[in-house]
Amino acid sequence: MKRKITVLVIEDKIGNYFLKELKNIFENTVEVEYFTPNMANKPYIYETDLILYTDPSIFIEMIEYIKCSAPTLMMKRTISKQSMEKLWELDGNKSAYVVNINSFMANETLATLYSLGIKNMKLYPYYNGVTNVKKVDYIITPNEFENMPNIDAEIIDIGNRLFDISTILDIIAYLNIERKHSEKIIKKYILKVPTFWIGLKNTLYDKKMLSGQLDVVLNEFDNGIILCDDKGFVILSNNKASEILNISREFQECIGDSPQCTKDLSILLSKDEISDEIIDFRNKKLVVTMKKVVYDDVYFGKLIILKYYNELLIKQQELHNKLIGKGYYSKYNFDSIKGSHPKLMDAIQISKKVANSSSTVLLIGESGTGKELFAGAIHNYSDRKYKPFIAINCATLPENLLESELFGYEEGSFTGARKGGKIGVFEKANHGTLFLDEIGEIPLNLQARLLRALQENEIMRIGGDSIINVDVRIIAASNKDLFKMVEQGAFRDDLFYRLNVFQVNLPPLREHKSDIEIMINYFLKEFKENRKIDASFTKFCQDYDWHGNIRELRNTIEYMIQVSKDSLKIENLPNYLKKKEILSFQSSIDMEMTVLDIIKSRENKGLGTGRRSIYEEFCKSYYRISEKEIRNIIKKLEEDGRITISVGRKGCRIAE
Secondary structure, X not given: OOEEEEEEOOOHHHHHHHXXXXXXXXXXXXXXXXEOOOOOOOOOEOOOOEEEEOOHHHHHHHHHHXXXXXXXXXOOEEOOHHHHHHHHOOOOOOEEEEEOOOHHHHHHHHHHHXXXXXXXXXXXXXXXXOOOOOOOOEEEEOOOHHHOXXXXXXXXXXXOOEEOHHHHHHHHHHHOOOHHHHHHHHHHHOOOOOHHHOOHHHHOOOHHHHHHHHHXXXXXXXXXXXXXXXXXXXXXXXXXXXXXXXXXXXXXXXXXXXXOOOHHHHHHHOOOOEEEEEEEEOOEEEEEEEEEEEEOOEEEEEEEEEEEHHHHHHHHXXXXXXXXXXXXXXXXXXXXXXXXXXHHHHHHHHHHHHOOOOOOEXXXXXXXXXXXXXXXXHHHHOOOOOOOEEXXXXXXXXXXXXXXXXXXXXOOOXXXXXXXXXXXXXXXXXXXXXXXXXXXHOOHHHHHHHHHHHHHOXXXXXXXXXXXXXXXXXXXXXXOOHHHHHHHOXXXXXXXXXXXXXXXXXXXXXXXXXXXXXXXXXXXXXXXOOOOEOHHXXXXXXXXXXXXXXXXXXXXXXXXXXXXXXXEOHHHOOHHHOOHHHHOOOOXXXXXXXXXXXXXXXXXXXXXXXXXXXXXXXXXXXXXOXXXXXXXXXXXXXXXXXXXXXXXXXOEEEOO
């Protein structure tokens, strides 16, 4: 009877490719079917031997249609040898877009290229939805021409990506394919994939080589891995297992004979399966999992997986800190907002008035205007100030993780789901405030679920079947025109009106420049610096539009106090601000006075005051102009009797 593989893919084109590829690899000894989320009538999956999927977002979207307990496997994919040879011939010092159908696949393809040796070339992921398109030399695409950016670049088609050899090995293991046939499959397949897998050809004939290759694979795991035979003798182990148990990598005896296998590790002698059992070992907590190796009802041994509990917590916290903004509290209040301009004061007054309401607040403002500061201040001014405040940036979350971070998931809801499940930020923020920054970045398919959570004050975890009531005050923020996005169909109108109960518009810095001096003094105090503010810098601050708003102003102050111990003046501005269109002088007299200041300063320092020296000093302190312009200014100053010009090293001098 043929074994059956069910493949979950994003579209029919990819599904047909995998169907053909799998049948070719396994020589029609397996039955293959595929399903996509876009099928008109999605059939339920009641019977299959293995569920193979391309990325987590597809699996999560299709999970409710899986009605069997078949194992699941996320495929890993690689590039053919021929395509890699084509890429290795490219100029490694240039740049390229790596194009694919969505964010996950584009980044996955990019990572694959990097791991295969394309490391010098600057690679950028590209998929539908990428903004700020860069100018690159090449467009690398796995046969996804319809998703390419419309730019002038050389197109490199690497063809459809192949299954990684590890995925083929996993499928063979899951389907229990007979050894002789599996060796034939692997021999044939490794000829397609890049050369770093070529050593596997020899492993089919030499057990020592097989152990060596497995050794490389096992050491890629962060966990300790030990494989024992049916008598308990160690067949293979990795470096992490040696580190945890303090045994030699060459240890090939019974695990029970290890000098480290004290009563604390007697659990390793059991033939029973164990899942995530926590034990005390050498004053540390160790998480132990053991799986039986059984074939045709015959026990061949066991696989032991060891993990330090504290390392699990650290990794979990690292991921949590990346996805969750500032944690469970906010350090900001309305006193943290510096300024007295009427527009800013209006925003503060409105925020205070709506703080104690449970309705949603929508903060609209450009990047750098202080949206998170306002959100934290509103929370700490409300009755919920002693309850959790959780900030989550919707733009930094991968689409396939966003739903699980918002709503949580139940144990076993998808491959890799944590034992015991996980609560989402809605539950963590219960009775408190949830700040959804960059709300305009939430995908349309999640907007409906978010709308229901806001309307009904209840959620359901992924893979769960029970309703969870939540009491959460939502503060959302965006630097985009959400109303325009609604008109364009990029944002749901019902969600927009649910969010837009209390709208607070934060003014850009260019509209309250009178507050700049207050902010500069505040930032100097924050950096513990006491600097004078030159009139030239004050004038610059009033003339410049501050496109990055308060954040850009703060960064500019920090830069200036680090690069110079002098007062704050335009000579010490970051280079990107030293442009003629930004620092343009109001009149020729201003320009002449600036050149006189340069001559006087260099005289006082005993430096040369020749035309070339003055030109270089001007370009360094202000912006690049031509030597001809400097020559004309010096000539005008001499004609007006304000300087004298000597031949030779003396150069220009201020006249009496």
